[in-house]
Amino acid sequence: MAQESGRPPAPTRRRKPSINDVARLAGVSYQTVSRVINDAPDVSAVTRDRVLRVIQEVGYRRNRMATALVTSQSTVIGILTDGSPRFGPVGTLMALESLARQNGYASTVVTVDEPYEDSVPKALDTLDDVGVDGIIVIAPRIAMAAAVWNADVRVPVEMIAAGASSTPNVFTYSENQELGARMATQHLIDLGHTDIAHIAGSMEWFDGRVRKRGWEAAIRDAGLEPGLCVEGDWSPKFAYETGLRLVSEGRVPQAIFAVSDHTALGLIRAFAERGVRVPEDVSIVGFDDVEGSDYFLPPLTTVRQDFPALAQASIDVLLGTIEGREVDRTPSVPTLVVRASAIPARLRQTSS
Amino acid sequence: MAQESGRPPAPTRRRKPSINDVARLAGVSYQTVSRVINDAPDVSAVTRDRVLRVIQEVGYRRNRMATALVTSQSTVIGILTDGSPRFGPVGTLMALESLARQNGYASTVVTVDEPYEDSVPKALDTLDDVGVDGIIVIAPRIAMAAAVWNADVRVPVEMIAAGASSTPNVFTYSENQELGARMATQHLIDLGHTDIAHIAGSMEWFDGRVRKRGWEAAIRDAGLEPGLCVEGDWSPKFAYETGLRLVSEGRVPQAIFAVSDHTALGLIRAFAERGVRVPEDVSIVGFDDVEGSDYFLPPLTTVRQDFPALAQASIDVLLGTIEGREVDRTPSVPTLVVRASAIPARLRQTSS
DNA sequence: AGCGGATCCGTGAACGTTCACGGCCCATAC
DNA sequence: GTATGGGCCGTGAACGTTCACGGATCCGCT
Numbered sequence: 001m002a003q004e005s006g007r008p009p010a011p012t013r014r015r016k017p018s019i020n021d022v023a024r025l026a027g028v029s030y031q032t033v034s035r036v037i038n039d040a041p042d043v044s045a046v047t048r049d050r051v052l053r054v055i056q057e058v059g060y061r062r063n064r065m066a067t068a069l070v071t072s073q074s075t076v077i078g079i080l081t082d083g084s085p086r087f088g089p090v091g092t093l094m095a096l097e098s099l100a101r102q103n104g105y106a107s108t109v110v111t112v113d114e115p116y117e118d119s120v121p122k123a124l125d126t127l128d129d130v131g132v133d134g135i136i137v138i139a140p141r142i143a144m145a146a147a148v149w150n151a152d153v154r155v156p157v158e159m160i161a162a163g164a165s166s167t168p169n170v171f172t173y174s175e176n177q178e179l180g181a182r183m184a185t186q187h188l189i190d191l192g193h194t195d196i197a198h199i200a201g202s203m204e205w206f207d208g209r210v211r212k213r214g215w216e217a218a219i220r221d222a223g224l225e226p227g228l229c230v231e232g233d234w235s236p237k238f239a240y241e242t243g244l245r246l247v248s249e250g251r252v253p254q255a256i257f258a259v260s261d262h263t264a265l266g267l268i269r270a271f272a273e274r275g276v277r278v279p280e281d282v283s284i285v286g287f288d289d290v291e292g293s294d295y296f297l298p299p300l301t302t303v304r305q306d307f308p309a310l311a312q313a314s315i316d317v318l319l320g321t322i323e324g325r326e327v328d329r330t331p332s333v334p335t336l337v338v339r340a341s342a343i344p345a346r347l348r349q350t351s352s
Numbered sequence: 353m354a355q356e357s358g359r360p361p362a363p364t365r366r367r368k369p370s371i372n373d374v375a376r377l378a379g380v381s382y383q384t385v386s387r388v389i390n391d392a393p394d395v396s397a398v399t400r401d402r403v404l405r406v407i408q409e410v411g412y413r414r415n416r417m418a419t420a421l422v423t424s425q426s427t428v429i430g431i432l433t434d435g436s437p438r439f440g441p442v443g444t445l446m447a448l449e450s451l452a453r454q455n456g457y458a459s460t461v462v463t464v465d466e467p468y469e470d471s472v473p474k475a476l477d478t479l480d481d482v483g484v485d486g487i488i489v490i491a492p493r494i495a496m497a498a499a500v501w502n503a504d505v506r507v508p509v510e511m512i513a514a515g516a517s518s519t520p521n522v523f524t525y526s527e528n529q530e531l532g533a534r535m536a537t538q539h540l541i542d543l544g545h546t547d548i549a550h551i552a553g554s555m556e557w558f559d560g561r562v563r564k565r566g567w568e569a570a571i572r573d574a575g576l577e578p579g580l581c582v583e584g585d586w587s588p589k590f591a592y593e594t595g596l597r598l599v600s601e602g603r604v605p606q607a608i609f610a611v612s613d614h615t616a617l618g619l620i621r622a623f624a625e626r627g628v629r630v631p632e633d634v635s636i637v638g639f640d641d642v643e644g645s646d647y648f649l650p651p652l653t654t655v656r657q658d659f660p661a662l663a664q665a666s667i668d669v670l671l672g673t674i675e676g677r678e679v680d681r682t683p684s685v686p687t688l689v690v691r692a693s694a695i696p697a698r699l700r701q702t703s704s
Numbered sequence: 705a706g707c708g709g710a711t712c713c714g715t716g717a718a719c720g721t722t723c724a725c726g727g728c729c730c731a732t733a734c
Numbered sequence: 735g736t737a738t739g740g741g742c743c744g745t746g747a748a749c750g751t752t753c754a755c756g757g758a759t760c761c762g763c764t
Contacts, residue, residue: 016506018720029744034722042742065426065483066720068417070749076460076482085446090437097463098435106482108428108460111449130428130458131417154368236647262644269647292614292642295588295621297649370750381714386752394712418750422719 017058026054037062068131076106077318078127080120080148081138083111086234087260087288088207088305089138092160095311096136103319108132112144120147128153134322136160136314141205145172156321160314162206163213171321173314173329177207180303180334181214184257184285187301187336189222192345193255193283197228199239199267201259208234208259211287215257227253234259236266243270252282254345261286261293264300264341272297283342299339306332369410378406389414420483428458429670430479432472432500433490435463439612439640440559440657441490444512447663448488455671460484464496472499480505486674488512488666493557497524508673512666514558515565523673525666525681529559532655532686533566536609536637539653539688541574544697545607545635549580551591551619553611560586560611563639567609579605586611588618595622604634606697613638613645616652616693624649635694651691658684 019037023030028047035043036051043051054060068074077100082089093109100107110126112119127135132155139145139161148159149167159172166172188196198215201208212229219226228251232238239258243266246252252271258264264286268278278284278298286293289304309332320327371389375382380399387395388403395403406412420426429452434441445461452459462478464471479487484507491497491513500511501519511524518524540548550567553560564581571578580603584590591610595618598604604623610616616638620630630636630650638645641656661684672679 020720030721031723031744032742035743038722044742047742061477061481063421063483063720064481065417065420066749067722068749069415069421069720069751070722072749074417083446083450085442090442094435094437094463097461101462101478106460106462106478108458109449110453110458111446125413126453126458129413129416131415236644240647262647265644265647269649269651272649290644292588292617295592295614295617297621297624299621372750382751383714383753384712387713390752396712399712415750418719419752420719421721421750422752424719 016063017060018063019060021058022051022054022060025058026051072131074131074133075104076108076130076132077322078130078132078135079107079109079138080123080127080135081109081111082140082144083113086140087290088307089140091305091307092138092311095308096138096315099308099311099315103315105133105319114143116141116144116147120144121151124148124151124153128155134158134318136318139164140207142209143204145206156318158314158318158321160310163210164206171317173310173317174331176331176333177305178210178214178217180287180305181211181257182218183334183336184287184303185215185218186222187338188255188257188283188285188342189218189224191255191283191342194224194345195227195254196224197253197256198226198230199242199256199258199263200229200231201234201263203231205234211259232259232263234263236262236269239263239266240270241266243267244274247271247274247276252276255283255342256285258284258286261288261290261296261300261302264293264302265296268296268298268341279341279343283345285342289337294339296341298341301339301342302337303334304337305334368415369412370415371412373410374403374406374412377410378403424483426483426485427456428460428482428484430482430484430487431459431461431490432475432479432487433461433463434492434496435465438492439642440659441492443657443659444490444663447660448490448667451660451663451667455667457485457671466495468493468496468499472496473503476500476503476505480507486510486670488670491516492559494561495556497558508670510666510670510673512662515562516558523669525662525669526683528683528685529657530562530566530569532639532657533563533609534570535686535688536639536655537567537570538574539690540607540609540635540637540694541570541576543607543635543694546576546697547579547606548576549605549608550578550582551594551608551610551615552581552583553586553615555583557586563611584611584615586615588614588621591615591618592622593618595619596626599623599626599628604628607635607694608637610636610638613640613642613648613652613654616645616654617648620648620650620693631693631695635697637694641689646691648693650693653691653694654689655686656689657686 019030019033023033033051036048079096081093097107110123112123134156137148137159139159145161145164149170157170159170161172162174162177164172200212203209216226230242264284271278286300286302289302293300293302313329316327371382371385375385385403388400431448433445449459462475464475486508489500489511491511497513497516501522509522511522513524514526514529516524552564555561568578582594616636623630638652638654641654645652645654665681668679669681
């Protein structure tokens with residue numbers, strides 16, 4: 001007993017029935033069966049029914065590999081994404097897979113890590129090898145996008161990257177994050193704040209650049225001057241240290257647009273430790289709406305992106321290209337979710 | 353300009369070179385080329401080199417679909433996972449893909465949602481259709497696992513599910529979460545706490561059941577009596593409300609093992625709102641080590657699972673089954689990460 | 705000189721489909 | 735009665751590999 005593997009031997013299962021088996025059983029030629037499973041015309045109703053019944057009986061399923069071989073269309077799309085389980089990319093990935101499947105496409109995913117110059121071309125090759133019909137790249141980082149631009153792939157490539165530009169081989173779909181950043185900042189402006197700082201993400205990320213741009217644009221549009229902006233690395237740690245520094249230098253702004261919820265988290269802890277109250281002393285708005293952000297101390301006002309809509313649009317575009325259709329792209333719009341971490345500026349005065 | 357699509361027409365790329373093209377160019381038969389790319393013997397060094405050079409020149413790559421068709425081995429594994437981007441599953445998924453690729457396998461993933469009775473068999477069929485060699489199911493929920501057990505698949509299926517049992521067709525790999533829960537609880541015990549409550553997850557999740565079991569076992573092993581246990585749904589919201597209730601009923605325990613970091617988060621907020629201090633008044637240990645948990649208020653003591661190790665073991669086992677090898681399974685062990693949310697029991701006395 | 709055995713290489717068939725074509729039958733029209 | 739054509743169906747080939755053979759050449763041995 002202890003000697004036994006504990007695992008059953010790989011059961012040597014029966015061969016799957018082929019189109020020929022069905023043809024024989026139904027008394028027709030393989031071509032007729034092919035016609036039936038492809039909904040082709042030129043087959044009489046009674047024959048069709050007979051074939052269909054046999055198919056049902058023997059549990060026939062079309063062999064995708066054979067089909068792929070002869071048509072050189074695999075009905076598989078490739079998804080290339082960053083290996084880090086960051087919030088945005090993962091949400092997009094899940095939505096992408098689901099939508100693709102609803103459209104009859106399977107999806108094979110491959111993850112890449114730094115350095116992208118090596119891993120991205122290799123990953124693209126892998127995808128090419130397995131014969132995908134098209135590729136969607138979730139490229140949050142600029143270096144990653146660059147590696148994709150430089151690559152030479154035979155199939156349509158679409159990139160989900162905020163604010164990047166398209167090239168002839170690579171089509172770039174931009175999630176509307178600048179708008180999200182604007183909304184966050186505008187919320188602060190509407191609340192009456194005039195000194196609005198930004199704890200930014202890394203400028204090596206599209207998201208970082210674009211969110212900063214949105215912050216700045218909103219402020220200028222309101223006729224204000226941009227406040228302090230410090231560029232970080234997305235980590236709570238960096239934000240925490242920055243928060244500490246701000247307090248000790250006496251430069252805590254009226255309001256802060258944090259580039260991500262995790263950034264906000266680090267900030268909040270730093271302020272809490274130094275007796276600076278959020279939102280009474282400083283209003284904070286985050287970005288992402290990560291799980292639990294509604295139970296931060298205080299609950300975080302933040303921006304939520306509509307990943308399913310983004311994925312939907314991306315899939316539509318890619319499948320359109322693959323299948324030669326025209327599609328119109330409707331950008332997804334983020335939504336501001338208002339909670340407790342940002343309050344009107346005048347309340348601040350009265351309370352402190 | 354405005355009329356134009358903005359998208360380049362799908363470039364009709366050259367056909368990829370086949371084994372025959374290489375053969376012709378190298379002046380050998382296709383079989384010889386096949387031998388070369390398969391590292392088969394019976395080919396002279398000079399011929400091999402010549403072929404290799406041609407392969408290099410024309411950029412030949414083996415067509416996996418053709419290979420799959422004739423060998424009925426696709427070197428693709430299927431990964432079936434829950435659609436919700438919860439922490440554990442996603443970490444496992446990423447690690448799985450990476451490892452599989454390192455072993456020469458591509459991976460196609462499909463996500464499922466409730467009701468599992470419908471979606472799981474359908475997903476399994478999808479995977480079967482694309483011709484995967486084996487399937488790894490990431491099954492956090494019991495209902496999902498049940499659906500897998502009942503399914504009939506032709507290829508080896510391995511399930512990553514804590515504490516489930518194996519059946520002849522489905523091999524279950526159990527991440528050692530009970531141990532993790534024990535470690536968390538033991539930490540509290542070592543700190544001198546005797547009244548240790550558990551805010552549990554849902555009993556519909558394996559993780560929920562197993563973590564609860566670990567909590568209870570650790571307490572009994574220490575000769576103590578289990579404290580309060582309330583079963584929830586993983587959400588910060590539920591934990592928050594529970595925390596509020598505990599305070600108003602005057603039943604706040606000495607220490608709490610929270611089933612997840614997000615649970616801990618909800619608890620902490622509830623306590624903070626009611627003036628119950630963490631860790632001075634109540635020690636809390638979480639589970640997951642989600643991003644940012646080191647910047648909660650206070651930084652959370654929690655348990656981190658080793659997803660890469662878990663994935664590694666799973667892949668080893670599955671590939672072993674596929675390729676007919678024997679492998680020994682080495683369970684991955686979680687690690688306790690000690691931060692500030694749990695402190696010795698006696699400090700509590702002195703401070704309050 | 706003839707034989708056995710390596711060593712190297714090639715041919716035919718098969719995997720399960722789709723594509724291009726052609727053939728048969730019956731109905732309709734002249 | 736013969737031509738025309740549409741509805742229905744079948745045959746051959748191809749996709750790019752691998753598998754199972756078998757054949758040629760050369761060397762060393764008896």
